[in-house]
Amino acid sequence: MDSQIVFFCGTVVALAIGAFILWGPSSHRRRKPGYIVGLVNVGNSCFINTLLQTLASCSHLIDWLSSQKRIPGSLADAVCTTIMVLNGQQPIEGEYYTPSIVLKALKLHGWVISAGEQDAHELFHIIISALKDEVQATSFMSPLLYDKFDSLSLSLPSLGGFLFKRLTLAHLLDNYVSTETVKGVECEGCSQDQKCSRAIKSTAVKTLAFGKLPKCLCFHIQRTTWQPNGEAVKRYDHVEFPEFLSMDPYTFSQVYKRKTLCELGHSAQEGTKDGINERLSSSHARIRHLYRLVAVIVHTGGVQSGHFITYRRAPFREHCWYYASDHDVRESSLQEAMQACAYMLFYTKLSNNKSSSGPAVHS
Known part of the structure; x- marks a missing residue:
């Protein structure tokens, strides 16, 4: 009797194990x-991880990648697959994911990333450049990537001018398009026998004259400065930035279309005393180029070494934010992200129907 019970129990256990293995x-x-x-x-790949987490929050890039024909081994396919994994749209083994397919695809493009300390901003340009190369090399990919991404490098002002002042993204943008004295340069607003002594910086001319802004806009805050002795040091200034950002003051909007570049050059500084907030004080003004914050990259540590982390908006729950540091991911908040010492800021453009009324814009 006992042997029959043992046999029966053994059979049940064996069947249970088999069922677990099969189903x-x-x-x-x-x-x-x-x-x-x-x-x-x-191994020192936090700069890769932080950028991939950021790209996974850029809806316009996701839409473009999703619309492409999947070419195995291409960088577009590798980035698309990784983004789907990061956003919980594709199953994986285990708790975390290793983005080896992205590294392999970059290597095929000739980019060999060493094991030392690397920069997330430099990698951003490498990935966008490689994606554009793939667009040019194949007829299977849409060229619409060209209006998806652009990046501006913004320098911090000298410590003497802002040591005890509130520093905002508006200050950095105003400085980016500020006028400077350039002798012997003619512009459309000058008479033929007169030369304007003030002209917009060449970088600003491109931004203002074309009025073509990308779907995703990256702001790189240059935090490395150089001492008189040649030593590189890192700036830790906190730069306040808004959740909603209007780029209208920095483009040829409907208001400025009839003005010449010379008139813009003379008036650029006059309307920027209080930055973005003042220029958007009227809730009735139509905002044509309204952007929303989707990710913040932070670099901790010094010039020679450190660590990259990301604050990013959840892809399917736009009011939810996450903190991502390699495999460590936790829920965060917009407030926590906006208190961070930002190294890179990523904004995506809202559609016209969303931007026509425009939410309140904070600087």
Whole structure:
């Protein structure tokens, strides 16, 4: 009798184990949309992980990648796959993901990333450049990537002028398009026998004259400065930045279309005393180029070494924010992100129907 019970119990256990192997839970885990997956650091690869987490919050890039024909081995396919994993749209084994396919695709483009300390801003340009190369090399990919991304490097003002003042993104943008004295330069507003002594900086001319802004806009805050002795030091100034940002003051909007570049050059500084907030004080003004913050990259540490982390908006729950540091991912908030010492800021453009009324814009 006892032997029969033992045999019966053994049979039940064997059947249970077999059923678990055949029909038990899969090691591939599909997370709910909006859940952010962490990334494995394979050795000083936080700059890669932080940028991939950021790109996974840029809806316009996601739409473009999703619309492309998937070409195995291409960087577009690797980035698209990684973004889907990060946003919980594709199952993976284990808790975290290793973005080895992105590294392999970059290597095929000739980019060899060393094991030392690297820069997320430089990698941003490498990835965008490589994606554009793929667009040019194949007829299967849409060229619409060219209006998706652009980046502006903004310098911090000298310490003497802002040591005890509130520093905002508006200050940096105003400085970016501020006028400077350039001798012997003619502009459309000058008479033929007169030369204007003030002209807009060449970088600003391109921004203002074309009025063509990308769907995703990256602001790089230059935090490395050089001492008189040649030593590089890092600036830790806190730069306040808004959730909603209007770029209208820095483009040829409807208001400025009839003005010449010379008139813009003379009036650029006059209307920027209080930055973005003052120029958007009227709630009735139509905002044509309204952007919303989707990610903040922070660099901790000094010039020679440190660590990159990301604050990013959840892809399917736009009011939810996450903190991502390699595999460490936790829920965060917009307030926490806006208190960070930003190194890179990522904004995506809102559609015209959303921007016509325009939410309150804070500087």
